[in-house]
Amino acid sequence: AQSVSQHNHHVILSEAASLELGCNYSYGGTVNLFWYVQYPGQHLQLLLKYFSGDPLVKGIKGFEAEFIKSKFSFNLRKPSVQWSDTAEYFCAVTPNTDKLIFGTGTRLQVFP
Amino acid sequence: GAVVSQHPSWVICKSGTSVKIECRSLDFQATTMFWYRQFPKQSLMLMATSNEGSKATYEQGVEKDKFLINHASLTLSTLTVTSAHPEDSSFYICSARGDGGAYEQYFGPGTRLTVT
Numbered sequence: 510a511q512s513v514s515q516h517n518h519h520v521i522l523s524e525a526a527s528l529e530l531g532c533n534y535s536y537g538g539t540v541n542l543f544w545y546v547q548y549p550g551q552h553l554q555l556l557l558k559y560f561s562g563d564p565l566v567k568g569i570k571g572f573e574a575e576f577i578k579s580k581f582s583f584n585l586r587k588p589s590v591q592w593s594d595t596a597e598y599f600c601a602v603t604p605n606t607d608k609l610i611f612g613t614g615t616r617l618q619v620f621p
Numbered sequence: 622g623a624v625v626s627q628h629p630s631w632v633i634c635k636s637g638t639s640v641k642i643e644c645r646s647l648d649f650q651a652t653t654m655f656w657y658r659q660f661p662k663q664s665l666m667l668m669a670t671s672n673e674g675s676k677a678t679y680e681q682g683v684e685k686d687k688f689l690i691n692h693a694s695l696t697l698s699t700l701t702v703t704s705a706h707p708e709d710s711s712f713y714i715c716s717a718r719g720d721g722g723a724y725e726q727y728f729g730p731g732t733r734l735t736v737t
Contacts, residue, residue, distance in 0.1 A: 545728075552625075553665075553714070553728035599664065607653065607718065609726060611664045 513602050515612035522590055522619050530585040530615050532574075532600030541603040542583040544574055547614075548596045556598075559583065570594070595619045624648055625717050627729035634705055634736055642700045642732045644715030650695035651717035655726060656688075659712040671698050705736040 514533045522528060534540065544556040557568025564576040574585045583600060600612040624647040634640050644654055653672050657665040669685075671677040671692035679685045687709075689701040698717075702709055712733050716726035 543725075552730040553716075555725065555727075558725065608667055608670065609655070609665075609716075610667070613664045 513600055513610050513612040515600055515615050517615045518613070519616045524592055524619055524621050525589050528587040528590045530598055532583045532585065532612055534581050534602045536602060536604035538604065542576060543601040544568065544585050545599045545601060546596045547599065590619045592619050592621045623727040625715065625727045625729040627715055627732050629732060630730060631733040636706055636736055637704055639701055639703045640705055640734060642713055644698045644717070644729050646696045646717040649719040651719055652695065653718045654692055654698040655716045656690060656700050657714045657716070659714055665714060702734065707736045710734055710736045
C-alpha cells in the first residue's frame with residue numbers, strides 16, 4: 510500500500526548530539542515533501558519543504574533535509590540538537606494531489 | 622502571517638449530542654481547508670477536504686452524514702460531529718491553504734473532543 514514511513518518512533522538524545530530522522534514514501538511520480546514539528550501543547554508548524562530543485566533543503570531552526578529520489582527518502586537532519594527541539598516530528602507527502610499524507614511521527618526527547 | 626484558529630480548543634459532550642468545531646484563517650483567504658483526526662500517539666488522518674462554496678470531499682471510510690463540513694466563506698470552515706459517540710472522542714485539527722498554493726497548509730491548534 511502507498512504510504513509514508515517513519516521508522517524511528519521514539520528518539521532520545523543528549524544536547525549537542527546529531528539528529529537524523531528517517532522518512533520513506535512509496536508513491537511514484539512527482540511528490541512534494543514536508544517536515545512538520547509539533548511542540549508539546551502547540552499546533553503543527555512547517556520546518557521545511559521540498560518541491561523541486563536542490564535536493565538539500567534548509568529549514569528553520571537549523572534543520573535540513575535531503576531528498577534522495579532513488580531511495581524514496583527525505584530524511585531530516587540537525588547537526589546539534591537542543592533541549593528546545595523536544596517535540597513530535599512528522600514527515601508528509603503530497604503525491605500529485607493537494608492532500609497531505611502524514612507519516613506516523615517520531616517523538617524526539619532531548620535531555621540537557 | 623498565515624494564522625489558523627480553531628474554536629473551541631476543547632469540548633466535552635454527552636453521547637447523542639452534536640458538536641460544532643470552527644476553523645478560521647485569520648490573515649488570509651483559504652480556498653481550501655482540510656480536516657484531520659489525530660488519535661493519541663498516532664499520526665494525522667485526513668478526514669475531508671473542503672473548498673469554499675462547494676461540497677466537501679470525504680476520505681474513504683469517513684461518514685459524511687456524521688461529520689458535516691461546511692465551508693461557507695473564504696475564512697471559515699466548520700465541522701459538526703452529529704450524534705456523537707465515545708468512539709468519536711479524538712483530537713480534530715484543521716488546516717487551510719491559500720491561493721498562493723504550492724500545497725503548503727497552515728494548521729490550527731486543534732480541538733480536543735471528549736464524548737461521555
